[in-house]
Amino acid sequence: MKLYCLSGHPNKPCNVVTFKSVTLMLDCGLDMSSVSHFLPLPLVASHRLGSLSTWVPRDADSQLEGELRECMSRIFIDSPPEIGPPTSGLVDFAEVDAILVSNYLSMLALPFITNGTGFKGVVLMTEPTMQVGRIFMEELVEYIERTPKARHAYRWKHYLRSLPQPLCDVKGPKTWQQAYSLKDINSALSHVQIVAYNEKIDICGALKVTAVSSGFCLGSCNWLISSDHEKLAYLSGSSTLTTHPRPIDQTSLKNADVLIMTALNHTPMFNPDSMLGEFCVAVAQTVRSGGNALVPCYPSGVVYDLFECLSNHLDNLGLSLIPMYFVSPMAESSLAYSNIFSEWLSSSKQGKVYNMDDPFPHAHLTRTGRLKPFKSLHAEGFSSEYRQPCIVFCGHPSLRFGDAVHFIEMWGNNPQNAVLFTEPEFDFAEALAPFQPLAMRPVYCPIDTSLNFTQARKLISELKPGKLVVPEMYLRPPPSAPHRTDLTLNLEETPLTYSECQVLDLGIHRRLESVKLAPGLALALNLSNIRPGLSTATISAGLHVQDNKYVLKPLEDEDTISKLPNSYPYGNLSVDDLVQRLAQAGLTDARVEELPGVCIITLENEDVIIKISDASTHIICSNTKLREKLRDILLECLSSF
Amino acid sequence: MPEIKVTPLGAGQDVGRSCILVTIGGKNIMLDCGMHMGYNDDRRFPDFSYITDGPLTDYLDCIIISHFHLDHCGALPYMTEMVGYNGPIYMTQPTKALCPVLLEDMRKVAVERKGETNFFTSVMIKDCMKKVVTVTLHETLQVDSDLEIKAYYAGHVLGAAMFHIRVGSQSLVYTGDYNMTPDRHLGAAWIDKCRPDLLISESTYATTIRDSKRCRERDFLKKVHDAVDRGGKVLIPVFALGRVQELCILLDTYWDRMNLKVPIYFTMGLAETANKYYRMFITWTNQKIRRTFVHRNMFDFKHIKPFDKSYMDNPGPMVVFATPGMLHAGLSLAIFKKWASNANNMVIMPGYCVQGTVGHKILNGAKKIDFENRTSVEVNLTVEYMSFSAHADAKGIMQLIRHCEPKNVMLVHGENAKMEFLKQKIMQEFNINCYKPGNGETSIIPVSIDLDVEVSLPLLKHTMALPTSSSSSSSSSSSSSSSSSSSRGNNTEENRTKKQKVLHGVLIMKNNNLRIVGVNEAWGDLGVTAHNLRFTERIEVDETGPVPALTSALHTLLSQKLGSSQVQAVNEFQLSVADSVFINIQDDEPGKTILLSWTHQDEGLGSKLLDIIKSNYKKS
């Protein structure tokens, strides 16, 4: 069993595991941190961005002219943004039998794996993962395609050393690629096979894989990969907190031979509950003082909890009339889908359907017009609906594309306004860098519900895996807080670790395989009892293999059967017993001679010598009939199976 | 031989009141708990005293409800709250949402309209539903450590499911009601090739092979259109959820296309309720509706308006969907009484009607219906029957059997004579047993079981590395002819044996756990020592030449017989065969003595060599 790590970002996992001749990819997350080095894509031409001065390194040729621009002494690439797909080259994607996707955040690199690589496997995920994942992917494509750039900058990649920080530190920019297209998404998703929680899926007849609830987001799961004798658990984005998704199923993950754990909390220094509280307070303060609140967000996920908590909070403060706009090409779809996946929600949300209520209160908020979804700023009706102060939820959290770019530009110079960062993935200072100087108030309240280190340690001690495998960086404190040794997975037993582009032998050696015994064969077996509770029989049978499954059937070929031993004698022989039985058979002339370590019986008349020592007997004679007779007498004196 | 026992308490050679008791692998399971719509007395509920007198909790491991129709769940509160059962009840989420709505509806009709006493109460329905555990499609749900169930999509109505039930290696599938063809709002039933020991299938339409759906729909629309054109009123008795949505979609689209203005009504405000459920459970509808639901709700009808009782007396044509579906009570019956005598009017029965209902009577041509309060009504209106029930027809049932490959089939929920016909057809076409027990009758289905054993990986790898054994090899003409005669007439069987590898090892049973290991591994596992049994036979021969000459001649002879790779010369007077049998040649003036030595395990080879040597070097 081997693990190949294809992603250096534990929260954008992409690992490959080989087991029993099956190749499985565990998640294919897309590392989008590269986009922060690019200039934002404004909806309408931005005078400010257009007038940023270009930047050229001293020793570069003139062709680099216009590829880089400077804003407040930070250098940005003026190009359609690029993203870093999982490492290729370590694993041939054509060999992958199945991709197991844990949640919609961990599938965004799918087109890079499945398209044009010879991939012929299946992609397994739950229905919400598929639908919401599609929403994420289509939103990304729409954001990038609706603001096309004439020029694609790439020459800067050859002058990395001449560039200032942080651009000179980026890893492998030559592997970065432009975003995929709608066609790519459809082609990638055509490989998807939908699974339910606790559905046992057969892979190549050799393994069974099962998705179990992980409590992190709508339809999110962890995976169990098992043969008849070994169990591997793969834990990706998981949460033990109570939010809207169905709770995590811990029991199923117990007692695995190997537990691979990844995608722990991005922002372990921040408690998600108190961040949610701070978020509500900050939004209320902003709108109360006449400012607007901008919440850059993804089209699904924590944003549902934000709608619910914020509307309650505003109600309590008598601010129910402040409008909330949800601006995304996928806003309407996201709201609609969230309310049809009740089976995937917490029991309290699920319980609502039995009273004919929608699971999420945002259904009610939209019906009453408090929450208004719009495809974009330019969508029909937005300008007539638009009132200030207001709260706008919109993408993209990186602030490099999507309507958020426009709102920052529009509201940025007013200190009454606030931008609230709830998505943990992007650093807010980084996100805001190309918009500086800004008067708008940034509020950082990252809400990451996934396991923090304390919760992870507790979970590990409960699950008791045979071996634990984690990303290497979980053994070191985060670079932003090098002294916080509590922000590591310090365990009594050091786990196995992996890092990007590494191959790790998981050291599971199989000893047994399951085989079916055909009824006819079972009936023909002659079991002999060795001692109570232990019996045994010699077995010769035909082994048949179909779809990697083994069946033993009776042998029909007499010739083959006759060549194989049909019994095995064991233990010591009693000389007295043998002599007695020989006499009963008419062989009365046995002469017994005891020598050190050996006893010799001679049958003078028949020209036979029998040598007996511990655990062995040797018959020497010159008459076949007699030998067979002696053999049978001897076997009567011995136990055998 | 293990067996599966099945006893229908309802739906045995009958439609309605589905309730089937199953014992599999020592587990007792009740499949559905329905009521009979045709009766108002004791026969309405299954006879639970068959199981025991008194509470049933100790006698059942679980109850499984296939869908919300009352002939499948109508007796549930009676059974759990009045007879007594506290164990788990499994059903899908939509069934859990809709089941109490229909139960409450029925309770109201029984208690408030008919004045029945000793009926279950609203509180009992609520308490009963608290015992329900929901199952998701395709999830393997562990009832206990031995019993697992898995639900599959059944079409038929919103939330309907088929159930695969497994205990160890024994399994059965219960279909409930199902539909093998997709329709306007639901998808088709689907199950994987799970090869159960027993398939228990409904057979409502056991002998019907329905004409194309398109024809039926066109026919329906034409009849409705003709009736309203001549100024008649059309009554369509329906159940609140299910077929009615299908017909509403159909009629609404048609009205739109033909630009008709005649009003269509739907009773009881149920349209809105139903609509809401459909929106929440959209994942249970068909592909098309699921794909478009964000922008278009198929259940928002343009032409269909809510009905008020007073409209019954309105003049002019109209179309009314009214509940319940079999004209056995409620508003549909009230409207029927009002409209029945007018020959201009029409009633369309879109589904099956059980015996005892007014629906059943008029479908059988009754011209006058008598009611309990000594009133009666002349049946002058046109009575039409159109099979819009979403049940599998004979073709669909055969298709399901073909698809899941059961080892036995049992038919329930059908009419006896029709079932008999289908039973013969199934036995002929699939060459498997088919059962159709009546109520209270027990069928015992023997099942064969494959034993699961663990094989040590070294032994398995060793076996797989061996050359493939071929049963029709030329080595022994007598044995090959016997083996080919035993498998004659079964070509595939012979082909399969040709691909086999020969595994030889030791099977060890330790505390009922079976394991096969190689002989060398076995000794340690068993804690005993092998007893090494060796034989040496002396063969005196007349050969007079030097010893090495005889050694060499023997080498040549045995190589011819066994293949040269098997025979090795150790030195001038010794040979070894297959590294296990040794031959020693001694000079024994004037002849020679050949010593042949082998162990008990090589008895086969040893005696074969003995035969060869003796027949070639006979001492005179």
Ligand SMILES: [Zn+2]
């Ligand atoms: Zn039904």
